[in-house]
Amino acid sequence: GAGVSQSPSNKVTEKGKDVELRCDPISGHTALYWYRQSLGQGLEFLIYFQGNSAPDKSGLPSDRFSAERTGGSVSTLTIQRTQQEDSAVYLCASSLRTDQETQYFGPGTRLLVL
């Protein structure tokens, strides 16, 4: 595709429900990143993929958060048993590879947990 796409663009859910957020990276990009942007704050690194493997999951806030990537392309970020503090914008980015390649961002998914 022309750019990184994410779906849904907005998600409202009830506390305790599970949510899945999807990211389609730029075609050919081997590296994929997930960030979280809370209101009035910068971006918080969550996890990155090189191919289908995730060498660094250190940014995931709790074991309720997980992510996978299949076929070296699409990635899904899953939040189980959502809490109100999970409300944020979840941004995905991709780059041709790691090694400080420029990261290109998607529009984000705005998650609101009621």
Next chain:
Amino acid sequence: GEDVEQSLFLSVREGDSSVINCTYTDSSSTYLYWYKQEPGAGLQLLTYIFSNMDMKQDQRLTVLLNKKDKHLSLRIADTQTGDSAIYFCAESISDYKLSFGAGTTVTVRA
């Protein structure tokens, strides 16, 4: 350290120059970036500078880097209403990880 700091707000008159400042902590950062985020949108890469450079100019944008003071600035010449957005400074702290500041909200007034 991984702290990137920016002032939170900047108000500028249309046609004037905007200067957004940023300080970072990781002296080993190879690249430093400026991203722009318009309301409801993701981050758009504006420009970046390699750490062995002092300055980079790209049309209306000028990036200045002072490695000694770990200070990065973005100057926007002839600021337009379309420049109203949040601007994020980011440093590369590893091969794959970027550390972002909290963003500077730039408001352009007529």
